[in-house]
Amino acid sequence: MQTQSNPKTQTQQSNVVFTRTKATKSGTKESPNWVRISAASAIALGFKSGRFTQEFEFGGINLLLNYDDGCKSDCAYCGLARTRPGDYEDKSFIRVEWPLVETDTLVERMRLLEAKLTRLCISMVTNPYAFRDTCTITDTIVRNVRTPLSILVAPPTLNRAKLEEFKTRGVDMIGIGLDAVTETLFRSLRTDVPAGGSGLSWTQYWKIVSEARTIFGPWKVNCHTVVGLGETDFDLIDMFDRLVSQEIFPYLFCFNPEPDSRMGSTPKSTITRWRRIQLAKYLVEQRSYKVKDFEFSNDGSLTGIKTPSATELVAAANDGIAFMTNGCPGPNGEPGCTRPYGSYKPSESYRDYPFLPSTTDLQRITSELELDGLTL
Amino acid sequence: MSTYKKVSGYQLRDDLYYDQDNNYWIYKDTADTVQIGFDELGLDISGTISSLSLPLPPKDVEKGEQIGALEAEKFVGPLTAPLSGTILEVNTDVLEGVQSLYEAPYETWIVRMSLKDHTELEQLVAPSNSEENFKTRVERYRKAGVLSW
Numbered sequence: 001m002q003t004q005s006n007p008k009t010q011t012q013q014s015n016v017v018f019t020r021t022k023a024t025k026s027g028t029k030e031s032p033n034w035v036r037i038s039a040a041s042a043i044a045l046g047f048k049s050g051r052f053t054q055e056f057e058f059g060g061i062n063l064l065l066n067y068d069d070g071c072k073s074d075c076a077y078c079g080l081a082r083t084r085p086g087d088y089e090d091k092s093f094i095r096v097e098w099p100l101v102e103t104d105t106l107v108e109r110m111r112l113l114e115a116k117l118t119r120l121c122i123s124m125v126t127n128p129y130a131f132r133d134t135c136t137i138t139d140t141i142v143r144n145v146r147t148p149l150s151i152l153v154a155p156p157t158l159n160r161a162k163l164e165e166f167k168t169r170g171v172d173m174i175g176i177g178l179d180a181v182t183e184t185l186f187r188s189l190r191t192d193v194p195a196g197g198s199g200l201s202w203t204q205y206w207k208i209v210s211e212a213r214t215i216f217g218p219w220k221v222n223c224h225t226v227v228g229l230g231e232t233d234f235d236l237i238d239m240f241d242r243l244v245s246q247e248i249f250p251y252l253f254c255f256n257p258e259p260d261s262r263m264g265s266t267p268k269s270t271i272t273r274w275r276r277i278q279l280a281k282y283l284v285e286q287r288s289y290k291v292k293d294f295e296f297s298n299d300g301s302l303t304g305i306k307t308p309s310a311t312e313l314v315a316a317a318n319d320g321i322a323f324m325t326n327g328c329p330g331p332n333g334e335p336g337c338t339r340p341y342g343s344y345k346p347s348e349s350y351r352d353y354p355f356l357p358s359t360t361d362l363q364r365i366t367s368e369l370e371l372d373g374l375t376l
Numbered sequence: 377m378s379t380y381k382k383v384s385g386y387q388l389r390d391d392l393y394y395d396q397d398n399n400y401w402i403y404k405d406t407a408d409t410v411q412i413g414f415d416e417l418g419l420d421i422s423g424t425i426s427s428l429s430l431p432l433p434p435k436d437v438e439k440g441e442q443i444g445a446l447e448a449e450k451f452v453g454p455l456t457a458p459l460s461g462t463i464l465e466v467n468t469d470v471l472e473g474v475q476s477l478y479e480a481p482y483e484t485w486i487v488r489m490s491l492k493d494h495t496e497l498e499q500l501v502a503p504s505n506s507e508e509n510f511k512t513r514v515e516r517y518r519k520a521g522v523l524s525w
Contacts, residue, residue, distance in 0.1 A: 039449045043423065046525040050423025053451050097424070097449075345426075346452035347445070 032133035036064040036098035045109040059118035060337035071125035074195035079258040082195040117147040119336030124154035142170035155208040156199030174212040181239040218247035228255030228269040232300025240284040241291040251326035254343040254351040282322030304375030325352040384514035386416040394501040395458040411485035423448040430466040460492040
């Protein structure tokens with residue numbers, strides 16, 4: 001394994017200029033030398049003891065940049081939000097702790113366990129050093145591990161040149177955490193917020209989506225969309241249609257209230273709504289359905305699906321793929337980033353399955369879908 | 377007086393019986409009653425435990441019967457009775473917060489029960505065999521990739 005370069009002496013390799021020198025406090029554990037990893041990643045890489053309720057092949061490793069002063073954003077639903085009570089280093093993200101590990105040690109573990117890895121992802125945070133540090137970590141990973149690498153980007157920190165830089169350095173896919181699927185909702189949850197939006201604007205997000213699509217190509221960009229932030233079913237399905245028509249993957253996430261966040265007491269969507277949205281997204285993405293193929297009530301709730309055959313629709317549900325975790329693919333196109341228990345507790349029903357649902361799972365899903373309640 | 381020894385990186389108390397299937401320790405506190413808790417390995421393999429559920433005592437149980445559940449970050453599983461008898465008490469402190477399990481695993485019992493069949497106790501891992509048995513258990517979990525390294 002190669003030694004990670006000191007960011008302060010990093011050789012300039014491209015047209016992107018690192019103009020700021022980071023005043024790293026002595027002894028702090030910040031990126032790029034340190035990163036946080038998801039609890040599931042920590043278990044898979046042997047940093048932490050533990051196990052999953054149901055054994056399955058897990059190889060999707062998620063990294064999160066770490067800074068003493070944290071993420072500058074203040075999104076209403078996020079565990080890392082600036083105004084969420086508590087020290088940043090103690091904050092949870094998607095409700096569990098993210099262990100802090102040394103980047104070199106992490107990459108060494110990845111190298112040793114490369115055969116079982118399916119996808120790597122660096123999640124940026126809104127921080128002035130995030131781009132530069134993501135480049136440094138990307139270089140270290142790409143030099144040592146062949147597993148495809150994604151970056152979940154922080155659009156306020158980026159522009160076209162910086163996205164091109166990611167591509168040049170070997171990044172395979174770009175994710176954009178849009179989360180809120182309408183401009184009004186985005187503004188209320190992410191822009192017009194107590195600590196200020198730190199440049200989180202609907203316009204900037206879409207600019208980065210567009211630039212990333214141009215640079216990385218078809219089906220190499222994804223947008224995260226969250227069910228349960230206050231949007232309607234129409235808003236979601238319309239967004240899926242718009243993204244798929246641009247050959248951008250919509251990835252679906254279920255809102256899961258983060259304790260003490262501003263949306264900490266907002267309930268998550270009902271399981272039936274969630275299952276129907278999962279199925280609708282699958283139909284749009286995999287079966288060429290358009291938003292016009294769905295029926296909605298006046299308040300935007302899904303009431304029907306204009307399917308050529310109800311049997312076909314049931315068959316689509318029964319193949320189970322619609323209900324699996326959305327994430328970037330592995331080297332052979334298989335689900336590569338499966339985030340077990342990312343949006344539900346182990347004692348709750350799987351909101352999204354990190355493996356293909358079994359026959360028993362599908363019986364439960366069918367019941368939860370309540371297709372009888374939709375006009376087909 | 378009980379003493380501790382380090383076995384395969386974990387503390388082991390030398391005066392306890394152990395249930396190798398459930399990773400419990402069992403302490404005979406009177407002639408007819410026992411306290412039951414998690415050994416250090418049992419805590420470690422679960423990941424970070426977030427909550428426990430336990431029955432309302434008194435409750436008659438048979439060996440192997442589910443008596444509660446354990447939930448951790450990425451795992452949920454049943455807690456089963458290692459012995460037949462009557463659950464007389466549950467430790468309500470651990471229901472409110474599991475920190476004491478980690479701070480003093482061998483002093484923090486989760487249930488206390490009376491024994492229905494004393495011979496079942498002899499089917500557990502005896503204190504004299506616990507060290508060797510514990511090494512084998514740790515190795516099994518290491519091979520399964522459950523333990524950190």
